[in-house]
Amino acid sequence: xxxxxxxxxxxxxxxxxxxxxxxxxxxxxxxxxxxxxxxxxxxxxxxxxxxxxxxxxxxxxxxxxxxxxxxxxxxxxxxxxxxxxxxxxxxxxxxxxxxxxxxxxxxxxxxxxxxxxxxxxxxxxxxxxxxxxxxxxxxxxxxxxxxxxxxxxxxxxxxxxxxxxxxxxxxxxxxxxxxxxxxxxxxxxxxxxxxxxxxxxxxxxxxxxxxxxxxxxxxxxxxxxxxxxxxxxxxxxxxxxxxxxxxxxxxxxxxxxxxxxxxxxxxxxxxxxxxxxxxxxxxxxxxxxxxxxxxxxxxxxxxxxxxxxxxxxxxxxxxxxxxxxxxxxxxxxxxxxxxxxxxxxxxxxxxxxxxxxxxxxxxxxxxxxxxxxxxxxxxxxxxxxxxxxxxxxxxxxxxxxxxxxxxxxxxxxx
Numbered sequence: 001x002x003x004x005x006x007x008x009x010x011x012x013x014x015x016x017x018x019x020x021x022x023x024x025x026x027x028x029x030x031x032x033x034x035x036x037x038x039x040x041x042x043x044x045x046x047x048x049x050x051x052x053x054x055x056x057x058x059x060x061x062x063x064x065x066x067x068x069x070x071x072x073x074x075x076x077x078x079x080x081x082x083x084x085x086x087x088x089x090x091x092x093x094x095x096x097x098x099x100x101x102x103x104x105x106x107x108x109x110x111x112x113x114x115x116x117x118x119x120x121x122x123x124x125x126x127x128x129x130x131x132x133x134x135x136x137x138x139x140x141x142x143x144x145x146x147x148x149x150x151x152x153x154x155x156x157x158x159x160x161x162x163x164x165x166x167x168x169x170x171x172x173x174x175x176x177x178x179x180x181x182x183x184x185x186x187x188x189x190x191x192x193x194x195x196x197x198x199x200x201x202x203x204x205x206x207x208x209x210x211x212x213x214x215x216x217x218x219x220x221x222x223x224x225x226x227x228x229x230x231x232x233x234x235x236x237x238x239x240x241x242x243x244x245x246x247x248x249x250x251x252x253x254x255x256x257x258x259x260x261x262x263x264x265x266x267x268x269x270x271x272x273x274x275x276x277x278x279x280x281x282x283x284x285x286x287x288x289x290x291x292x293x294x295x296x297x298x299x300x301x302x303x304x305x306x307x308x309x310x311x312x313x314x315x316x317x318x319x320x321x322x323x324x325x326x327x328x329x330x331x332x333x334x335x336x337x338x339x340x341x342x343x344x345x346x347x348x349x350x351x352x353x354x355x356x357x358x359x360x361x362x363x364x365x366x367x368x369x370x371x372x373x374x375x376x377x378x379x380x381x382x383x384x385x386x387x388x389x390x391x392x393x394x395x396x397x398x399x400x401x402x403x404x405x406x407x408x409x410x411x412x413x414x
Contacts (some may be wrong), residue, residue, distance in 0.1 A: 004112055072136045090111065093116075168203060171185070181240070221251070242385040276331045
């Protein structure tokens, strides 16, 4: 990843797009892009203006009760859930440059957004101390090749061998080094059945038996909070035993949540470019008819204001087939990126969400994201137990400090 220039870092902390920076500085886009380049001299007055803009935004952050890190951060869905209960993000890692752009626009940070997590798992001391680890790690198969041979040779093998080469391995190394009070991991529902269940069993073995955390998992559908059927697995772990009970979390009843009308713009106000072309609409209808004749369930999903949608996917930009909006007397249309932001709970009436990327990138980002209100509900359910865990940890640190003080006193007397 190319190092950020001071101008770029300040622009991101100020939460400005290139266009907004141009307006603030009364400068042409070419000039501002030049400021972002390495080796380009930036006038002192420009840097002063950017520092003031960044400082004003950073001051809007309130006090924090705990510190967390955001790994495989995407566009910050997990972070959005835990900031309202008093969390302060002290480290972020996300490899996709377009997701980093969206993340930077929406979160005022005093830290750069890290790229490849493997750089940090190899040197976890570079990551600040934290109380909570958040990670939406990708699902990958774990190779157990060589385990039998190690057994025969009497060599130990744990997650450092069993999960090596996977991104969960990098998460586990960071957990091992920092030992935060708690963690929340998120993944697709099929993680439980992936590779015949071997992947999930390996993950749980590492978290519980090798890292020593008290771990619970739950598959949660987003239907209660947004008009979308989206199921994800969440894995919550505490270093010390608490009264946390994931199964006791209220997730509401299917069918009683909001409907698409709550997130849709009026069709007549939506840019015509989101309406399917005649050729694409014909293709999707023929594709559906072909699979229905064969007894398959493949095809497009058509929704109106009173419906709940299928799961928004990262491939939505291709044809939008899983969620097409009905239009009276016209071909259906895709959701706009702004509607996707609402469907995923990133944008509400009192909380706008910003993105300065193409529609294609926005669709990918929302399709890969978590549903924010689901994470907010998990955070609220965890909050008292997280506070208890932090108190336990503090008592342990106080005892350690006291023991060290007594030891020092004994040595001094001797």
